[in-house]
Amino acid sequence: MSGSEEESGRPGIPDRPMALRLDTQLEEIAEKLRELGRAKGRLEGLLDAVLALSREEDLPAVLHRVVTTAMELTGARYGALGVLDESGQELAQFITAGLSTAELEDLAGTEFPRGRGVLGHLIRHPKPLRVENIASHPASVGFPPGHPPMHTLLGVAISVRGTIYGDLYLSERTDGAPFDQDDEAIVLTLAGAAGIAIDNMRLLEQHRESAERFQRLLLPTLPDLHPFTGAATYRPATAPGHLGGDWYDAIWLPDNTCAAVIGDVVGHDLHSAAAMAQTRSMLRALLYDHLTPPSAVLHQLDRTLNALTDLPVTTACLARIEPAHQGWTLHWSTAGHLPPLLIAPGHRARYLQAEPGLPLAVGVEQPRPDHTHPLPAGAIVVFFTDGLIEHPAHSIDDGLAALAELATLHAGLPLQDFVDTLADHHPSDGHDDMAILALRTPEA
Template sequence: MEGQETPQPDDGTAPDTPPPDNDALPDFGRIAEQFRELARAKDRLESLLDAVLAISREVELPAVLHRIVTTAMDLVGARYGALGVLHESGGYLEQFITAGLSDQERADLAGIDFPRGRGVLGHLIHHPQPLRADDIASHPSSVGFPPGHPHMRTLLGVAISVRGEIYGDLYLSERRDGRPFDAHDENIVIALASAAGIAIESARLFEQVRARAEQFQRLLLPRLPDLSPFEAAAVYRPATEPNSVGGDWYDAIMLPDDAVSIVIGDVVGHDLHAAAAMAQTRNMLRALLFDRRTPPSAVLAQLDRTLKAITDNPVTTTSLARIEPDGPAWRLHWSSAGHLPPLLVTPDHRARYLYADPGVPLGVDTSLPRPDHTHPLPPGSTVVFFTDGLVEHPAHPIDRSLADLAELAVAHAGLPLEAYVTALADNHPSDGHDDIALLALRTPAADPAP
């Protein structure tokens, strides 16, 4: 009735308020888990992106393959990883890259050939769908492990395709937390395998381009003639950068007066123009050298004037030397055009750089004088000429790299000359981002005392 108060129930609740519905209340535990799963998914995505970037930074195929294995292990927390590269026939593995094995585990497997594709590994070759096994031994294709093989129970395998063809298989075993691989692991490794296929194709293209550049460069370089009684050996290594054709060169000529002329040079630039300028400069220098007894300084001066008159070649550094008879021994007679000094290694395995006025590079100023230098060459000594690609490193001062090269030259001084120059080129202190040309000449050893 109007004006009268509504009676209140004895329990103190409003008469029309329904009792609470517990099912309608938010499940805070479930929401928190969803947020945690979103955070984990974000972390996995970021880890995957980091892994893809890490793989894409490599350009050498062996480094790419190894990085694929290690990044896959990191993504899913696997203790062991491997990548099997298929033979072109597709029937078996021709290469097997492993990671995660301890030194002792590798020692235990010494003498055992790498897997060719039997058992569970072969199952993935012939059935290239993702494979997860919680117990390898119970898989129908399992054939067991060879003696000394570390214990492995779980497996995650994913095929890697390049241009639609199976290139190889990525294998992971034993999560570090002891749990079997799950669907999240499988999905993230599948995504990584897709990026890995692109990285492998890029690395293979890089190898092809570099091989062609190296072949082209070698066609421009001479084959060293017989320089008896001297020994001579040379090596050329292209830069690691793709599409890089350099202007480094070397040459050696036996002269009519029983002297030998050797030259090392480097045209500025890493393109076809530099390579063409290198070939042009080398051929001109050969013409100026042959059948002349002109001092090296005069030859370089004439070369500089000729290049200026008839070419637009880039600046070039070079060192030109004559090895001349000097009584019972020999004498090094050289002139430099802005080039690094030669390295002399004596028969008692001591090394020193023949520092002298380096002169100015070719193509700078033809009016400047060019000095000559001489130094005796004892019997059995080795003189090494090289381009800056052998010693330049952006993280090290040039003096340190030169000192490292001198130590390397002493350490390998007992090798035959061909092996010697190879050792210097293989272990050089530079970063490999520039071409390397290296030419060494060894004088005859002293006759044994009667």
């Protein structure tokens, strides 16, 4: 017997066929472990995607994230989400991802798909659709000129409260393989999460719109302030459903003066909005009844609100533009509010810095200072709330300086365009609502 034969027959040493079988089994076990690892990674990716969808704060961001997440989970090169119109028969929106700059240029001028061909088949038959060769599908009508070549397709419907909202399309796995059942299962799960996220976004949008309408109903339409020109604007915060306490008002008083006020109730809820409306209404009554300096009106307002209501802390700036021997005089008092901004013709905008009083609902016995400043013909006085200039990355002084530059640059615009421009290009981050009131003295 040879030495090799003796070794193969020795106890504890497997023969060659047995060793090969063992290697094969180990490789199969290793492959199954790799598959489990891939499946675990996919599930973790899906969980991360669901959490990310729940954190988005606007609908376009949700729709785009659904597409890109589906591409990541399946390894697809191209992705799209078609949103159905009110009829449910055609696409009203088509969000795409994965197209290169060159591919986008090739498709420039091409109308986005309306839901014909294979895409239309999924609209009419909202069941998961996997196609290995799009051109061979009975519903295929081909691609428009300049469209990148696509062969495989995975499509699933997205439903919201039992109604089909749109369809999610994926094409061309980067590994060249067709989409499989695992791809379909994970995209179906993502589509379910997307439907919930879209529904939440729609509800938030409705809540936001209702809150904004309610807020605007509480604010006045400026009356005729002749011989002055007045303009105002209000912008809600970007936060969903945000209710603010910002307000403005301007009225012509019986003693031939124009009164203007800007205010901000602390808080962002219904209580703040209701307190704002109550404060504004009471202030109007006091202005007509007490033709006294602004400081006295604010003092009486503070005492009355303290006695009758549970008013949150409120800042305000109350001003009277009074006739003077030459032109006009601005007579104002502040309750912890930002100073007015003055833009005289031919001059840069500057703030009328002066000693502020305490905010309302802080201390009713403290004295409130009054201030005066002459106003030339054609001057603009701007009153605003802090939502216009506050930004977490910059100081208040930086925000005020940026607003003054912006006001100087656009002071020649018609007054309504002027305040709209300040609101459109505000130096703040938009986290808070903002109100702006501007008055222009007569030219002569």
